[in-house]
Amino acid sequence: MEGTQTNMKLVAALQEALAENRVTTNQTLLAQHSSDESYHTPHLPDIVVFPESADEVSATVKLAKTYDVPVVPYGYGSSLEANVIPQQGGIVIDFANMNEILEVRENDFLVKVQPGVTRSQLEKELKKYGLFFTVDPGADATLGGMAATNASGTTSVKYGIMRDNVRDLEVVLADGSIIHTGSMAAKSSSGYNLNGLFVGSEGTLGCFTELTLKVIGIPEHIMAARAEFHSVDDAVDAVIAIMQAGIPIARVELVDEEAIKQMNEYSETDYHEAPTLFLELHGNEAGLKNDVDFMEEIVSDMNCRQIEFETDTAGRNKLWEARHNAAYAFIHNHPGRKQMVTDVCVPISELAGAVKDARIAISESGLAGGIVGHVGDGNYHILLMLDPENPDDIARANQLNERIVSYALERGGTCTGEHGVGTGKQKYQEREHGEARHVMRKIKQALDPDDMLNPGKIIE
Amino acid sequence: MEGTQTNMKLVAALQEALAENRVTTNQTLLAQHSSDESYHTPHLPDIVVFPESADEVSATVKLAKTYDVPVVPYGYGSSLEANVIPQQGGIVIDFANMNEILEVRENDFLVKVQPGVTRSQLEKELKKYGLFFTVDPGADATLGGMAATNASGTTSVKYGIMRDNVRDLEVVLADGSIIHTGSMAAKSSSGYNLNGLFVGSEGTLGCFTELTLKVIGIPEHIMAARAEFHSVDDAVDAVIAIMQAGIPIARVELVDEEAIKQMNEYSETDYHEAPTLFLELHGNEAGLKNDVDFMEEIVSDMNCRQIEFETDTAGRNKLWEARHNAAYAFIHNHPGRKQMVTDVCVPISELAGAVKDARIAISESGLAGGIVGHVGDGNYHILLMLDPENPDDIARANQLNERIVSYALERGGTCTGEHGVGTGKQKYQEREHGEARHVMRKIKQALDPDDMLNPGKIIE
The missing domain is CATH 3.30.70.2190 (Alpha-Beta Plaits)
Incomplete structure (x- = not known):
C-alpha cells in the first residue's frame, strides 16, 4: 500500500460503501488477521473489513481494484499453509458477520449457508432435522474456508471431500461481478465445472459469499x-x-x-x-x-x-x-513451540512404506513429533514441534517436509491432501503438476488479470 | 477448410506424422464420423485420423493449428447433443486404435486406460480382479467419451458420476503440449482442480489420451x-x-x-x-x-x-x-424415426411435479414418447420419437424440450444431467449460468485462443 494518505482515502471509501464500524485499521484487529494456525511468518494487512452481504463484498473488491490493493478472504484463520496470511498487505475480508444458515432443504438434502458459518454451528442446526454435513477437518473452521482449501478429514474415506459436497457457490469475482458456479441439481453436465475449480482456489479466483452444500441423514x-x-x-x-x-x-x-x-x-x-x-x-x-x-x-x-x-x-x-x-495436544504439551504439519497423500499401496519412512524422518530430525492420518485415503500428517525463533529447527523441519513430499511425489501422490498450497506448498507445484502449472496460471490470469485476489498463493 | 490443395497438403503432413493408413479422406469413413446417435444434423469432417499415442495426437493438433483447421475428438459416437459432430469440418481424431487397458492397480483401486477403451471391455477385464467400474451410462461408450461429457447413469446415485471417478487425465492441449490433470492420490488440495474442469469439457479444452479411473470391489x-x-x-x-x-x-x-x-x-x-x-x-x-x-x-x-x-x-x-x-426399443419400434432425448435434472423435491408435467408435455406434443430416468438423482429423460424430415415434428420436439428445460431451470435444476451441452443445450446456457458464462468463455479463450478444439460446442 503506497502511503498513508491513499490508505485513508480507501478506508473512507470502504466505510462509505459498508459501514464505519465494519472497516478497521485497529492494530489489534490487524494483528489478529496477520497469521493462521501454522508456523508461517505473519504479515499485517492494511485494513480489515466485515461485510454483511455479497454486494458489500463486491463493493470492497471494486474499491480494492480502484486503489490497486490486494484482497484476502478470511474465515476462522485455521489454515496451515499461510493460505490466509495477507503477505502483500491490503484488505482482509473477514466473513464473521456473514454467518447465517440461510435455508435447510431437508427433502433435497441441501443446506444453504453464508461463508462465515462454522462447522459446529452447522452441525448443531442440522441435528434438528436428523441431518449431518459429512466433512470433518477437525478444526472448527468456517464452511467458506473449508471450501476455499478443499478441506476433508476423518469421514472423507466414505463421504468425500469438500469438492464432492459443494453443489453451488455464490462467488464475487475480481471485477466485482457475482456468479453462481452450480445449481441445486444432484449432478450436471452443463458448461464447465466451475464448482470444482473454485473449491480449493484459496481465494485466488474469487470470494465465496454463499454455499449450497450436500447433507445426509444421520446414520441409523x-x-x-x-x-x-x-x-x-x-x-x-x-x-x-x-x-x-x-x-x-x-x-x-x-x-x-x-x-x-x-x-x-x-x-x-x-x-x-x-x-x-x-x-x-x-x-x-x-x-x-x-x-x-x-x-x-x-x-x-x-x-x-x-x-x-x-x-x-x-x-x-x-x-x-x-x-x-x-x-492441539502436541501444541499444549510443548509451550513456546510452533507446529509444522506435513500433509501428503499417497496411493494406498504406498502407505505402509510412506509411514515407515515418516517415522525414520522424525527420528532423524531430532524434533518431537508424531504421526496421525486419514489412512483410508492414504493421507497422513506428521505433527512436528519446532522453535520458530531457532533457524536450525526450521531448517530441520523444512528438510523433513521436503523428504516426505518427495517420497509421495515419486510414488504418484500429492504434496497436499487437504491443507492446500498457500505459500507452504508452492515450491512443490512444479514437481507435482509439471506443464499443467501453465494451465493453472492461464486460468488465474484470465480471471484475475491484476493479480489482486490473495496474490502470491497457489500460483507464484 | 479452404480448398482441396490445402487439404491434400495437410493429409500428407498427417500421414508423415502418423502413418499413411491411419489418415483418411475416404467418403464412407468421413460419413461415419459425421453424426452421433441423436436427431442433430450431421456434418462431414475433412479428414479422419486414427492416432496410436499421445505424441501422435499432439502432432495432429499441432498440424491442425498450422493449417488452421478444427480438431474434434471422437470415441464411439454415442453422444446425444451433437457433441462429436464436426460442424465446422476439419480433423476428427478417432481413438479406436488407442483402446488398451494399460494397468490395473488392484491394491490402489485404480485402472489406467487409453481413451478408446469401451465400458464393456473394461468391465470384462476388471471382473478378473473382482473389481468393477461404477459409471454405467447404458450405451457401450468409450471411457474417453464418457469423461468428455461427464457421463453418469444408473449407478450414480450411490457411486457418483464420471467426474467423481476420474483421478487423472493425460490431456493434449491446443498448443500440442501434454499435461496431467491429477495424480494417483485419493484426494488432493494441490493447485487448481483441472481434473474436474477437463471432465465434461467435451473436447473443447483438450484431447484425453489416458485416463486413471477409480474402481471398487464387486459388492459381496x-x-x-x-x-x-x-x-x-x-x-x-x-x-x-x-x-x-x-x-x-x-x-x-x-x-x-x-x-x-x-x-x-x-x-x-x-x-x-x-x-x-x-x-x-x-x-x-x-x-x-x-x-x-x-x-x-x-x-x-x-x-x-x-x-x-x-x-x-x-x-x-x-x-x-x-x-x-x-x-433402443423406441427406436427399433419406430422405423424411420429419430429420437430426441431430454435430460434435465431437478432437486429431488421437484421430481414428482416435473415428471407429471413431462407426461402432459408428451401428450400435448402429439408425438410418441416415454419417460425413463435415474430418479434417485432427480435426472429423467423423455424418449421422444420424431420424423427428422418433418419440420412440424422437429418444432413440436423442440417446444417440448424447451418446456422441460424451463421447468427444471425455474426450480434450481440443470438443462443437462449427463448428456452434455454439445450444440443442443447451448441456447440454455445463458439462462442456466448467467454471468458465469463469461468465466467459462475466459477459460476457453485462455486455453484455446484460436478456437480450434471442437469449436462451436458448449461455448458459442
Whole structure:
C-alpha cells in the first residue's frame, strides 16, 4: 500500500460503501488477521473489513481494484499453509458477520449457508432435522474456508471431500461481478465445472459469499472402535485389508505411539501407548454387526493386540474428541513451540512404506513429533514441534517436509491432501503438476488479470 | 477448410506424422464420423485420423493449428447433443486404435486406460480382479467419451458420476503440449482442480489420451427388484421415501407405462404395463436383507401393486438389459424415426411435479414418447420419437424440450444431467449460468485462443 494518505482515502471509501464500524485499521484487529494456525511468518494487512452481504463484498473488491490493493478472504484463520496470511498487505475480508444458515432443504438434502458459518454451528442446526454435513477437518473452521482449501478429514474415506459436497457457490469475482458456479441439481453436465475449480482456489479466483452444500441423514447406527497394534506397519496393513474386504468404513484414523502419549496427557485418556486405529462404521443394525464381525476378524489376523468398541454416543464422542485434539495436544504439551504439519497423500499401496519412512524422518530430525492420518485415503500428517525463533529447527523441519513430499511425489501422490498450497506448498507445484502449472496460471490470469485476489498463493 | 490443395497438403503432413493408413479422406469413413446417435444434423469432417499415442495426437493438433483447421475428438459416437459432430469440418481424431487397458492397480483401486477403451471391455477385464467400474451410462461408450461429457447413469446415485471417478487425465492441449490433470492420490488440495474442469469439457479444452479411473470391489451381495405402481406419482413418491429413509440404494430407475410397453415388445419381456421402478441394492448379506425388508415396507406404503426380487445373476442381467434397451426399443419400434432425448435434472423435491408435467408435455406434443430416468438423482429423460424430415415434428420436439428445460431451470435444476451441452443445450446456457458464462468463455479463450478444439460446442 503506497502511503498513508491513499490508505485513508480507501478506508473512507470502504466505510462509505459498508459501514464505519465494519472497516478497521485497529492494530489489534490487524494483528489478529496477520497469521493462521501454522508456523508461517505473519504479515499485517492494511485494513480489515466485515461485510454483511455479497454486494458489500463486491463493493470492497471494486474499491480494492480502484486503489490497486490486494484482497484476502478470511474465515476462522485455521489454515496451515499461510493460505490466509495477507503477505502483500491490503484488505482482509473477514466473513464473521456473514454467518447465517440461510435455508435447510431437508427433502433435497441441501443446506444453504453464508461463508462465515462454522462447522459446529452447522452441525448443531442440522441435528434438528436428523441431518449431518459429512466433512470433518477437525478444526472448527468456517464452511467458506473449508471450501476455499478443499478441506476433508476423518469421514472423507466414505463421504468425500469438500469438492464432492459443494453443489453451488455464490462467488464475487475480481471485477466485482457475482456468479453462481452450480445449481441445486444432484449432478450436471452443463458448461464447465466451475464448482470444482473454485473449491480449493484459496481465494485466488474469487470470494465465496454463499454455499449450497450436500447433507445426509444421520446414520441409523454408528459403531466406533479403537484397535491397538504392536507396530505402525501392522496397523497400516490392517487398514489396507479392511479396504480390500470392501467394508464401507466411515472413518479410519491412524495415531502413532507418540501421538497417543501426547493425547493421553492432554485429553486425560489412558489409552495404551501403542500405534492405534480409530475406526467408525455407519449402517443399519444387521449390516453393521456383520461388518464389525468381519473387521474384528481382519484386525486379529493383522496382530491387533486389542480392539475396543464404543456404541453409545458419549463413548464415541470421547474417542473422537481425543483424536481431534491430537494436534492441539502436541501444541499444549510443548509451550513456546510452533507446529509444522506435513500433509501428503499417497496411493494406498504406498502407505505402509510412506509411514515407515515418516517415522525414520522424525527420528532423524531430532524434533518431537508424531504421526496421525486419514489412512483410508492414504493421507497422513506428521505433527512436528519446532522453535520458530531457532533457524536450525526450521531448517530441520523444512528438510523433513521436503523428504516426505518427495517420497509421495515419486510414488504418484500429492504434496497436499487437504491443507492446500498457500505459500507452504508452492515450491512443490512444479514437481507435482509439471506443464499443467501453465494451465493453472492461464486460468488465474484470465480471471484475475491484476493479480489482486490473495496474490502470491497457489500460483507464484 | 479452404480448398482441396490445402487439404491434400495437410493429409500428407498427417500421414508423415502418423502413418499413411491411419489418415483418411475416404467418403464412407468421413460419413461415419459425421453424426452421433441423436436427431442433430450431421456434418462431414475433412479428414479422419486414427492416432496410436499421445505424441501422435499432439502432432495432429499441432498440424491442425498450422493449417488452421478444427480438431474434434471422437470415441464411439454415442453422444446425444451433437457433441462429436464436426460442424465446422476439419480433423476428427478417432481413438479406436488407442483402446488398451494399460494397468490395473488392484491394491490402489485404480485402472489406467487409453481413451478408446469401451465400458464393456473394461468391465470384462476388471471382473478378473473382482473389481468393477461404477459409471454405467447404458450405451457401450468409450471411457474417453464418457469423461468428455461427464457421463453418469444408473449407478450414480450411490457411486457418483464420471467426474467423481476420474483421478487423472493425460490431456493434449491446443498448443500440442501434454499435461496431467491429477495424480494417483485419493484426494488432493494441490493447485487448481483441472481434473474436474477437463471432465465434461467435451473436447473443447483438450484431447484425453489416458485416463486413471477409480474402481471398487464387486459388492459381496447384490439384490435387484422391479416394483410396479398404479401411477408415476406413486413411484416417484416411493423413491423419495426410500432416499429419506437413508437406504443406500445403488440404482433406482423409473420406467413409465409407455416405455415398459416398448421394452416388452423389443426385449420380449412380459412386464405388466405400469409405471415401474427398477432397483438395486449392494451390501453384505445381513445388511442387504435389512434394507430390502425396509424398502418393501416403504413401497407398499406407497401403493406399490407388486414387487419382484431378482437375486441370481441371470435374472438381474435380464432386468438391467431390458432397462438399458429402453431407448433402443423406441427406436427399433419406430422405423424411420429419430429420437430426441431430454435430460434435465431437478432437486429431488421437484421430481414428482416435473415428471407429471413431462407426461402432459408428451401428450400435448402429439408425438410418441416415454419417460425413463435415474430418479434417485432427480435426472429423467423423455424418449421422444420424431420424423427428422418433418419440420412440424422437429418444432413440436423442440417446444417440448424447451418446456422441460424451463421447468427444471425455474426450480434450481440443470438443462443437462449427463448428456452434455454439445450444440443442443447451448441456447440454455445463458439462462442456466448467467454471468458465469463469461468465466467459462475466459477459460476457453485462455486455453484455446484460436478456437480450434471442437469449436462451436458448449461455448458459442
